[in-house]
Amino acid sequence: xxxxxxxxxxxxxxxxxxxxxxxxxxxxxxxxxxxxxxxxxxxxxxxxxxxxxxxxxxxxxxxxxxxxxxxxxxxxxxxxxxxxxxxxxxxxxxxxxxxx
Numbered sequence: 552x553x554x555x556x557x558x559x560x561x562x563x564x565x566x567x568x569x570x571x572x573x574x575x576x577x578x579x580x581x582x583x584x585x586x587x588x589x590x591x592x593x594x595x596x597x598x599x600x601x602x603x604x605x606x607x608x609x610x611x612x613x614x615x616x617x618x619x620x621x622x623x624x625x626x627x628x629x630x631x632x633x634x635x636x637x638x639x640x641x642x643x644x645x646x647x648x649x650x651x
Contacts, residue, residue: 552582605647609637613647 555564555575565575583589609632616628625645632639 552579552584555579603646603650605639605643609639610647610651612637613639613644614651617644617648 554567555561558564561572561575561579565572578590581589612632612635613628616631617623620628624641625648626641628648629639629641629644632644
């Protein structure tokens with residue numbers, strides 16, 4: 552930022568340091584001369600993450616079946632609860648198996 556304020560030319564500063572103009576203007580917007588921590592990267596983690604909506608009974612049934620048939624994959628295991636009237640997909644079975 553010192554280089555920019557000395558020369559008053561953003562594009563020249565970008566070329567000098569080998570950064571893109573987008574990066575420079577993002578840093579310029581965040582820059583606080585009294586707090587250099589203002590240029591540190593901020594967390595990109597979302598504030599709210601959607602929680603799984605699989606009922607506990609279905610989760611328990613999936614775990615029970617995966618223990619009963621340890622060599623079966625998620626798509627093959629999804630057929631058994633569907634026969635029992637529990638409509639779930641193979642991806643839901645895989646997600647719950649991964650969680651536990």
